[in-house]
Amino acid sequence: MSANLSALFYLISGILFILALRGLSSPETSRQGNYFGIAGMVIAIIVTFLSVGNFGSGFVYVLLFLLIGGAVGAFIAFKIPMTAMPELVAGFHSLVGLAAVFVAISAFLKPEAFNLGVLGNIKLASLIEMSLGAAIGAITFSGSIIAFLKLRGIMSGAPITFKGQHFINLLLGLIILFLIYYLCRTQLSNVFWTLVIISFLVGVLLIIPIGGADMPVVISMLNSYSGWAAAGIGFTLENTALIITGALVGSSGAILSYIMCKGMNRSFFNVILGGWGATDQTINSKTKEQKPVKSGNADDAAFLMKNASSVIIVPGYGMAVAQAQHALREMVDSLKKNGVKVSYAIHPVAGRMPGHMNVLLAEANVPYDEVFELDEINNDFANCDVAYVIGANDVTNPVAKTDPQSPIFGMPVLDVEKSKSVLFVKRSLSPGYAGIDNDLFYRDNTLMLFADAKKMTEEIVKNL
């Protein structure tokens, strides 16, 4: 296939990828969008085979490895529980990152296969592009591995910080830039390997200081990095499909990080530099005086909700941990039978990744038109009889609106306290991720339900 023709086909597959993202603007069009994405991928792969034109034994091996990888991927996709989606996405990011590193290594070792010159005399622009692709890919890989381990619970979600951390990161960043410069001057393969290894190290160091509840930002950021890595490789290979895709994915991840940061009223750098809540231990212990708390049981909760005319459910990460989404749907079903109007309120940073709660509710067969974002539903709390907070904490804390001293001051929160009564399912009065006490626990209209989210919801269902 001629280079011009294949370039046109790569352009088509790039456009199909744009349509795939475009489809996600509504659930109706989203499934069709996904097919566009698949079509784009199939076109890109077939065109590559045709333009390489090598259908010898190597081709058979390529198909074989493609099928092995595909089978593994399909197996994972069907087996993975929806609650494990954040770690799955982190794991997948690491694969893209590593694939980018491998392609860059391969291009460095055999530049003539990619029309980039010969080993030891690679075109300057190509060398810069491939080393950037390799460095970003390596950071994506090791960073995603750490994110995966933290999300999976293999590694503690607590931020790991040490003295001089930021200085070391800065230094390593400068070393990477210097190595790229030095590589361009000397074309030495040892410099290239060092570059890759240091980038792996940077990925680890970048993610370890970031705590569990900041994972939505981290995952989005790594998503963005995997895109930039792909774009870097795309420039090296002079491939339009890769360049377009890299730019799409890169900007998509960047926008998601921005939305997540805004949901916490924190700057991107504040999140990246890590360790939220770790510094507020002293304030925390001082406010730990005994304050009166009203607590109730499933019977009380069932009574309150049965006699309400409208109920708003506020789910958070705790719901995912307890796998309470199905029990929750059952509860809502019985409430609806009693003529209660029920809707769901989702905070942008609820859960461990963007849209995490929406997927879990969808899994439990909750229709998506009953689920609302913060801006859409926040005014409704004032007219609602019961707010049922299940597994959320910091995102409901009224302190964010009233106390300028608080670390979460200015963060957009759900106005849960405005509803006539608040049912707060939680195992204890312990503070949330931000390390601060939730003022909501001590309000007159709050009834604490001390229990596991799933058990409590199931018991309420029995009492309805």
Add this chain to the structure above:
Amino acid sequence: MEIDPFIFRLSIFILSIFVGYYVVWSVTPSLHTPLMSVTNAISSVIIVGAIIAALAGSSDNMFEKSNIFGFLAIILAAVNIFGGFLVTQRMLQMYKKKKK
């Protein structure tokens, strides 16, 4: 003076960033998780580079170092392509409207 093809690629890149910016802002927040999994899947189009790398060189010496890295990258990207699109599909199937 002729324009370097690099400038054309750079133009495509920058325009695509803008396209991405507007398209992603129009994605409904409830689909942000599928957005991440599908962007994951499409970024595996890096398999194009992996295939070129794997098939480079003569067929009697197919397992040179550069080819091996190509094959490894094919496996990784393939996991991602199949896994990414299928898991997205699985998620999107679950989004249903209220039964009227």
